Amino acid sequence: xxxxxxxNCRIPGQDGLTDIVVESGVFSRVIxxxxxxxxxxxxxxxxxxxxxxxxxxxxxxxxxxxxxxxRIPNASGTLREGIDNWGVYKATKLGVEDVVTRVDxxxxxxxxxxxxAVRSHxxxxxxxxxxxxxxxxxxxxxxxxxxIQLVAFPQDGFxxxxxxxxxxxxxLDMGVDVVGGIPHNERTLELGWRSLExxxxxxxxxxxxxxxxxxxxxxxxxxxxxxxxxxxxxxxLAGRVAAxxxxxxxxxxxYYLHRKLIPLxxxxxxxxxxxxxxNIHLGGHFHHPSPRAxxxxxxxxxxxxxxxxxxxxxxxPWYPLGNADMFDVARMAAHIxxxxxxxxxxxxxxxxxxxxxxxxxxxxxxxxAGNPADFVVxxxxxxxxxxxxxxxxxxxVKRGKILFGSLE
Numbered sequence: 001x002x003x004x005x006x007x008n009c010r011i012p013g014q015d016g017l018t019d020i021v022v023e024s025g026v027f028s029r030v031i032x033x034x035x036x037x038x039x040x041x042x043x044x045x046x047x048x049x050x051x052x053x054x055x056x057x058x059x060x061x062x063x064x065x066x067x068x069x070x071r072i073p074n075a076s077g078t079l080r081e082g083i084d085n086w087g088v089y090k091a092t093k094l095g096v097e098d099v100v101t102r103v104d105x106x107x108x109x110x111x112x113x114x115x116x117a118v119r120s121h122x123x124x125x126x127x128x129x130x131x132x133x134x135x136x137x138x139x140x141x142x143x144x145x146x147x148i149q150l151v152a153f154p155q156d157g158f159x160x161x162x163x164x165x166x167x168x169x170x171x172l173d174m175g176v177d178v179v180g181g182i183p184h185n186e187r188t189l190e191l192g193w194r195s196l197e198x199x200x201x202x203x204x205x206x207x208x209x210x211x212x213x214x215x216x217x218x219x220x221x222x223x224x225x226x227x228x229x230x231x232x233x234x235x236x237l238a239g240r241v242a243a244x245x246x247x248x249x250x251x252x253x254x255y256y257l258h259r260k261l262i263p264l265x266x267x268x269x270x271x272x273x274x275x276x277x278x279n280i281h282l283g284g285h286f287h288h289p290s291p292r293a294x295x296x297x298x299x300x301x302x303x304x305x306x307x308x309x310x311x312x313x314x315x316x317p318w319y320p321l322g323n324a325d326m327f328d329v330a331r332m333a334a335h336i337x338x339x340x341x342x343x344x345x346x347x348x349x350x351x352x353x354x355x356x357x358x359x360x361x362x363x364x365x366x367x368x369a370g371n372p373a374d375f376v377v378x379x380x381x382x383x384x385x386x387x388x389x390x391x392x393x394x395x396x397v398k399r400g401k402i403l404f405g406s407l408e
Contacts, residue, residue, distance in 0.1 A: 002373075002400035004045040006407070009054040011367055012349065012383050022373040026110070026399035030369055043333070046408040049309045052394065053378040053386055055349075056366050057116035058326040059356035061312035062244050062273045063206040064318075065120040065138070065148075066094075069102040072317040077233045079216065079282045082318035083155065083185075089317065090126050099134025106314065107142050110324040111406045114396045116146050119211065119310075119360050121153035121180055125160060129329040132171045144399055149360055151211050156353035157264065157376045158195035159187065172206065174234040176235035179203040182213040184248075189212035192224050200231045203240075209361060210241040211273070215248035218286055218293065222248040222303035226261060229268040229334065238269025242308075242359055243277060247283050249295045258299065274312045276333040278319050297337045301347060308356035309333040311350065327390040334387075342384060 006020040014032070021042060023028040024125040051202075072085045110118065122131045132150075139148040153173040154164050158181055172179070181193030181199045196212070203210045210232075215222040225243050232241040243265070248258060265272070274295050283293020297307045308331045314322030322328075334340055339348050357365040364371040380391035395405035 003043040004047060004407070005042050005044055006054065007048045008051055010051055010268055010381055012053070012055050012346065012353070018054075018097070020367065022400045023054075025373055027371050027373050028056045028368060030367060031053070051381050053380050053382060053391070054367065055378065056353055056357070056381075057364075057374050057376055057396070057398075058114050058306075058352055059117040059360065059362070060110075060310050060326060060352070061114055061119050061242070061356040061359050062275055062312055064117050064136055064313055064316065065103050065106065065118065066099055066122050067313070067316040067318075068106045069315050070317065070319075071315050072131075074317055074320070076285075077281060077287055079318065082282070082316075083255065085317040086101060086123075087156070090123070094126065094130050094132050094331045096134045096137070098129055099135055103135065103138045103155065104141075106201045106324065107138070107146055111145055112327070112393065113324045114393045115324050115326060115361065116374060116398055117149075117357065117362060117365075119148060119149040119151060119178070121151040121211070121213075122176065123155040123166060124152045124167045124176075125156035126135065127155050127163060127167060128165060129171055129174070132174055132176060134174055138147075144159050145403055146311050147362065147363050149178060150176045151178040151180040153177045153213070154182065155185075156187045156218055157182060157191075158199060169202070172202070172208070178209045178211050179206075180213065182210050182216075184215050184217050184222050184226075185213075195218045196224060196227050200235060200237075202288055202352070204235055204237065210237070212241075212243055214243040215247050216245035217248045218283055220251040220253065221247055225249070225270075225300060229261075229265045229270050232270050233264075233268035235259050239271075240361070241268075242271040244273040244310075245279060246272065247279050247293050250291060251287075255328065257296070257405040262299060262305075265300070266305055271286045271306040271308070272297070273310050273356075273359065274301050275309045275329075276336055277322070277329060279311040280332075280336060281319060292336050294333075294336050297333065297351075298339055298344075306355050306359055307351055308359050309351040310356070326344050327387060331387060332391075345387055347381050348388060372398075374398050377405070
């Protein structure tokens with residue numbers, strides 16, 4: 001069933017009711033209430049949505065599928081222990097079949113929540129690239145249900161071993177989509193800067209997007225994002241580069257943050273991806289009272305930066321919770337960032353849908369004529385109500401086909 005009409009829908013950002021016609025898995029027409037006509041030929045199958053919210057699918061712009069559902073305890077609740085524990089898992093348990101089995105389970109969960117696009121970092125510090133091989137298999141297996149974008153991520157540092165660059169390049173040759181890095185995890189400040197320059201060289205030469213774990217620290221002097229912004233501006237890569245986490249900005253001197261860094265980022269066209277659930281869990285352990293260990297997204301948005309909110313982790317060495325529900329992410333971000341105004345809550349919903357899709361450079365995303373008919377029907381009449389109650393998913397649809405629930 002790929003030809004039908006959805007009547008009396010509520011669409012984010014639009015007033016009044018809208019009818020949506022789906023034909024051959026594509027939105028063929030999106031009809032505001034005022035433009036309805038009985039003279040236009042339509043599919044014979046109709047579904048009355050009775051004012052329910054119909055949205056493009058959730059998008060998780062920052063995740064780690066290779067470690068998902070490993071359920072490795074982290075007694076201290078710190079980033080450092082998580083990295084160390086993941087290193088032990090890589091050395092003793094990680095395998096291609098292991099990755100595929102865990103990620104299959106997670107993807108089933110994601111589809112049921114209306115999460116149909118994921119950017120996943122995959123650790124290329126493993127010489128055997130087992131995570132890469134497993135996630136390439138998953139990307140192909142799930143391509144008709146979830147759009148998976150993979151980031152070559154050197155978890156142990158680009159300069160962690162002499163072989164890491166070759167492993168990263170091999171992962172890109174195998175089909176990984178995006179160049180990643182972690183400059184604050186290099187052994188020295190200078191190595192962090194050098195890693196960014198080399199990674200940006202690679203991305204520029206290959207025409208790839210960039211997504212950097214950047215300044216994921218409580219240290220206000222961790223300022224690699226400044227270098228990332230300048231490299232983005234210098235190379236003319238606006239709209240192609242994202243800084244993920246940047247929790248150090250929560251600790252920075254306000255004068256530096258507002259008078260230098262944010263204008264530098266905005267002028268470069270740098271995007272930001274924050275991970276509110278994980279950031280506030282892993283950050284702030286060395287400060288009393290513990291601060292909001294999350295980047296000041298309200299200030300970034302006010303400056304015109306694209307800001308997405310993402311999960312980062314589910315049941316892995318860094319985070320023991322998570323259920324693929326992007327409502328949890330948006331609501332946590334709204335609380336921490338003081339984004340509780342009506343329009344601000346709608347912005348937070350966009351941070352896990354449309355803005356996240358834009359940062360990922362997803363083509364043909366959104367409820368517009370000519371785009372693939374990818375959407376979620378929520379048991380709520382508005383974005384505000386859906387966020388308030390964490391609305392159930394009545395139906396999850398990909399290219400016109402129902403993956404979960406029902407339109408009846």
